[in-house]
Amino acid sequence: MRESQTESFKNVSVYTDSMTERDSKNSFSVRSQTKVERLIEEYDLEGIGEELEQRWTEKGEERDSLRTLANVFNMRILEQAMRSVGMNPIEGEVENNYKLLTDENASRGVETEVRNRLEQEGIDIEALCKDFLTYQAIRTYLKDIREASLDLNTENRIERAQSSFGRLIGRTTAVVEQKLEQLKTANELTLGTFSVHTTVTIYCEDCKMQSNVNELLRTGGCKCDPNSK
Incomplete structure (x- = not known):
């Protein structure tokens, strides 16, 4: 899951040796990836960007909050991490594990048990938890990268x-x-x-x-x- 990957840059233009000096100075326009973009690529979460945007821009009571979307994204990361080491989570297992890993009110003993079990399966829990997103990261991604806006x-x-x-x-x-x-x-x-x-x-x-x-x-x-x- 964490093997070195080739960086993907948008809006990169490469010209031949015949460029003028002015063209040479302006030939590259590179925007660094946001954390959300990096994680989508790293965990192979194809299509989740469109899903997040749709759920955030729904009208009325159908619209999901940024906090809800952050939890949705983080659970997808956890699920991919589990599947990458050969685990086949049953219905509700990912959500339950995520809650135990992130809920401040969860029993410390049960949280430790979940951490140990996932680590024994080969998951780097510390690295995984660092990848979990905040609602601020989701908001930045939706508004600045996908240029989404509410009704x-x-x-x-x-x-x-x-x-x-x-x-x-x-x-x-x-x-x-x-x-x-x-x-x-x-x-x-x-x-x-x-x-x-x-x-x-x-x-x-x-x-x-x-x-x-x-x-x-x-x-x-x-x-x-x-x-x-």
Whole structure:
């Protein structure tokens, strides 16, 4: 799986010796591969780019979040790694192994057992886990490499929500600041020079994710499977 591979570069143009000096300076336009592109090639995940784009740009409730897509990609990597050493995972085995390897709430004993079993089969677990992607990497790949974008209505709704939350947080901050200053002026409260910082934290009871509201909107949701409810 990790044998040296020939680098693949896009937009590389090679000219003959008859090039002018100006042509020679501009003959190569090389863009380095992103981590996602490298892993697609390394793990032979043909077609997953189109799949990720389609699932991210679906309309309404059919659209998958970036976190969900990162998990989908990582499980495909794990599956390929298992198959490359001769394993034939049964239904649900890849998903279960992935959860045990990445879930902070998983039992340490069970996680160690899974790690040892996969290592005994010949999988380099440390290297594999380093290949697992974050939602940020998926977002960069979809937006910058595949030039995908969400439906404008979806983006507009998110932007309007962010704007609305921003105004509410701003008003809350101003009110708290004003009330504290009034109490301080009336000598009913001892308080030195102060500033007020207001944040809204979202906590998901199901997946135990905690995030501020702007981060939640930016990433597309929590860690829950949108298809599980």
